[in-house]
Amino acid sequence: MSILYYTLNNSVFTNFAFYSTAAVVKMMGMSALTTLKRMSKDAFANPEDLSLAKNKTAVITLADPDVERVRRNHLNDIENIVPFVLVGLFYVGTNPDRDTALWHFRVFFISRVLHTLTYQLALPQPSRFITCAIGYLTTLSMASRVLLNVRP
Numbered sequence: 360m361s362i363l364y365y366t367l368n369n370s371v372f373t374n375f376a377f378y379s380t381a382a383v384v385k386m387m388g389m390s391a392l393t394t395l396k397r398m399s400k401d402a403f404a405n406p407e408d409l410s411l412a413k414n415k416t417a418v419i420t421l422a423d424p425d426v427e428r429v430r431r432n433h434l435n436d437i438e439n440i441v442p443f444v445l446v447g448l449f450y451v452g453t454n455p456d457r458d459t460a461l462w463h464f465r466v467f468f469i470s471r472v473l474h475t476l477t478y479q480l481a482l483p484q485p486s487r488f489i490t491c492a493i494g495y496l497t498t499l500s501m502a503s504r505v506l507l508n509v510r511p
């Protein structure tokens with residue numbers, strides 16, 4: 360690996376920076392969506408948050424199905440986007456072909472957006488499974504290149 364791969368002169372790195380940042384921002388959006396769901400459903404997890412409730416008889420809950428769906432989606436993003444960013448950093452250092460790398464980054468990002476849509480719209484399976492598997496396999500494909508090129 361060369362430090363020169365991690366400069367804005369390397370389009371593989373700039374493409375990776377763009378798509379990994381976009382994926383992280385998408386993941387951060389799940390926090391905002393959780394807050395919106397809590398507010399719209401008066402489904403707060405902490406007693407002090409009840410001051411925000413529209414219905415003053417609301418009680419704390421850890422089991423609202425809509426809030427929990429967003430939270431599971433968020434957790435699934437963490438399970439997949441964090442590995443993508445970590446593995447991707449090493450992958451860039453293997454000096455992959457520009458277009459091959461770009462398609463890895465694009466496919467991963469699109470898979471996570473589609474995963475969120477299938478999850479939040481509760482679309483029938485296997486739609487969510489397929490979107491998740493595509494992103495997962497994309498990261499595994501990058502990981503295999505790292506493991507084959509960077510042997511200790």
Ligand SMILES: N[C@@H](CCC(=O)N[C@@H](CS)C(=O)NCC(=O)O)C(=O)O
Binds near residue numbers: 489
């Ligand atoms: N932690 C995941 C591991 C398997 C996985 O990522 N499955 C995908 C495709 S079915 C998923 O969307 N799981 C739902 C979730 O993580 O809440 C789980 O508990 O389901």
